[in-house]
Amino acid sequence: DTGVSQNPRHKITKRGQNVTFRCDPISEHNRLYWYRQTLGQGPEFLTYFQNEAQLEKSRLLSDRFSAERPKGSFSTLEIQRTEQGDSAMYLCASSLGTRNTFGSGTRLTVV
Amino acid sequence: AQSVSQHNHHVILSEAASLELGCNYSYGGTVNLFWYVQYPGQHLQLLLKYFSGDPLVKGIKGFEAEFIKSKFSFNLRKPSVQWSDTAEYFCAVGNGGFKTIFGAGTRLFVKA
16 A cells, blocks of 8 residues: 555543654655644644655644654654643645645544 | 635535535635545545646546636536535645645535
């Protein structure tokens, strides 16, 4: 499968715990994006990498959120001290040009 | 502020009916426009996109969209829907760079 892969597919965590998600983009894609999608809404942009450089972060990304793409390949999104409001689908996408290819997402439920 | 507005949150149609989903955007400068579809249980997939040229864009599965610059609109159309078109449809706008703004989505249910 040469698509965008996200792990885990589902994560249930207790409030206050830290969680980390992983995204493996399409191998030749140099751009990687994280989005968050809540029920009834479209995806909201969180952050963007070009190769290993994080070039923009949305204001939605509070200090509890951090994303890395250490070698310009896979990326991780960590949420510290999770809150119930963090419950959402976290989507990763990658691109070489202007067409994003999305992964299936990681659904986070904070209880 | 940059935004995308989709006119209908839910649409119910019978098979063979014609479809038009409205999308208006507010975005400065050059825009790239997209329609994505998300079938139940699946990830977002690109239906069609507009970057430049002919404002009438044809996509997969018989969908098309028309970019009307004066109206800041990019409406999605299909002459005859099928039950398999049941999905959620998202209009999105980007500036050719990295950031894409999505609308809230329109859930389409097609009755067999």
